[in-house]
Amino acid sequence: MATLVVPENVSYVDDARTLQKACQGWGTDEKAITSILGHRNAAQRKQIRLAYSELFQEDLVKRLESELTGDFEKAVYRWVLDPEDRDAVLANVAIRKSGDYHVIVEIACVLSSEELLVVRRAYHARYKHSLEEDLAAHTTGDIRKVLVGLVTAFRYEGDEINTRLANSEADILHDAIKDKAFNHEEVIRILTTRSKAQLMATFNRYRDDHGSSITKDLLDEPADEFKTVLRTAIRCINDHKKYYEKILRNAIKKVGTDEDALTRVIVTRAEKDLNHIKEMYYKKNSVALDQAVAMDTSGDYEAFLLALLGKEE
């Protein structure tokens, strides 16, 4: 369930005019921007961008970029884009800032096969390269193998599960971890090609047969980049809401707050399942997510995140 609250009737032309006014003259009316964009869904935002460009012969996204600054700008910029464009941008930034592999893993493993495709198409249009092309050119070795495998997968999405296969592949994964052969080509094959339903059956089988979960067994090993990618992929496939709750928790807990992570999760999930993630957050932290966000952020950035979190002003 989404947290985003949108009015039923929206005039795109009125919205575009209000946004233009908010950007005019000295200073910017950030509150007006939040009151509009913080309450419009992806389809509405697209229509507003179109109306704005027709009315003012100007790109709304570029205008907002030039008017706003800091974390607020970043959040508004990510939000105002179509979801597939936003993911293409997030992936591209992560590729160039090597080490942010979890962002790439999230896109590859949380999205459905068809959604991932749409992101790959958006990446073409925006960067004149393929996502896997840029990713492969910026990585090497095992990290390249697993990341390229994850982003190029077009997983089968049916419910059919082969239990014998889950059994044998759980053993393959367990043996690899036991032998510390994390980069074994069979590990990469299984994680990058099997359907999510099949993989979940495999992970369950792993836990039942071997007494602890695969993510726990991976965590018990000395951490490195490759193992972290494997673990992130497994967590995103297994239960991405639980994964995102943890990302939010760590982002808020961190001294100084990890605004990039906070923005990413809220902007990416506000129209999807942020309400469920909020509930999980409350259960785990005994404090409401919007309260925690309000404590850790301030100003226009705070107001914008709270709007996306469905917190009425």
Add this chain to the structure above:
Amino acid sequence: MATLVVPENVSYVDDARTLQKACQGWGTDEKAITSILGHRNAAQRKQIRLAYSELFQEDLVKRLESELTGDFEKAVYRWVLDPEDRDAVLANVAIRKSGDYHVIVEIACVLSSEELLVVRRAYHARYKHSLEEDLAAHTTGDIRKVLVGLVTAFRYEGDEINTRLANSEADILHDAIKDKAFNHEEVIRILTTRSKAQLMATFNRYRDDHGSSITKDLLDEPADEFKTVLRTAIRCINDHKKYYEKILRNAIKKVGTDEDALTRVIVTRAEKDLNHIKEMYYKKNSVALDQAVAMDTSGDYEAFLLALLGKEE
């Protein structure tokens, strides 16, 4: 340019009735089947299948399979399917018959990015697995790496070329071949992720800088499965019509004729560029392709291939 000749006005119901009649009672009227299906394009064949199923509560494809035999059956079966279903079937047969990797490479490297996607979607629907999943489960090592990379690619299709990159990647390919490191991860990266336009620039640069083409250099090395896959991929990307002409030439030249290859190329290209391939064949062999096919095949199979080749009865 296509070789297929189709009438302007087609009654799908009449066609379905004629086909049903051809399949009724003792014996089958193969001539009637060829005279209809050998002159209908993919969109028309789909409508005929729908009309047939509505009129007779029966699947036309299954009925034809049970009525026909041998090479004629195989050709009609491949032809009557939607192009993406046909490619999914060809890929699946090739995966199970390990060694037929060239069929997989053709699908991955000749189709456009969007066409390849449609095949991957058709593969899901038909086999309840992903194409790369089955492929990876049936292969190992370097062959797996390159084949899975080729089928999962969603290459950028714009014309933009980076000439500096073509330069440096031509050198990488040349060094790898010189060092006999054909399976070098950079070779696989380049061939599986770069756009076709970029790769063609790289291959041209290779030839200009190093005095012979990359396909020739690969041919000069002792043949093995992996090098053959690389070479096939390069040839399909570089000039698939030239590649198919050679496949036809070898299929016909072979003692006993390679009917699988002959059927595959004619059925796959008849609606696309078989006319151009025919012209190339004539130039290279000084005999018309339809004449050569007529000499090497017989009966209903011959008549069907000639119909697809645009040869009027």
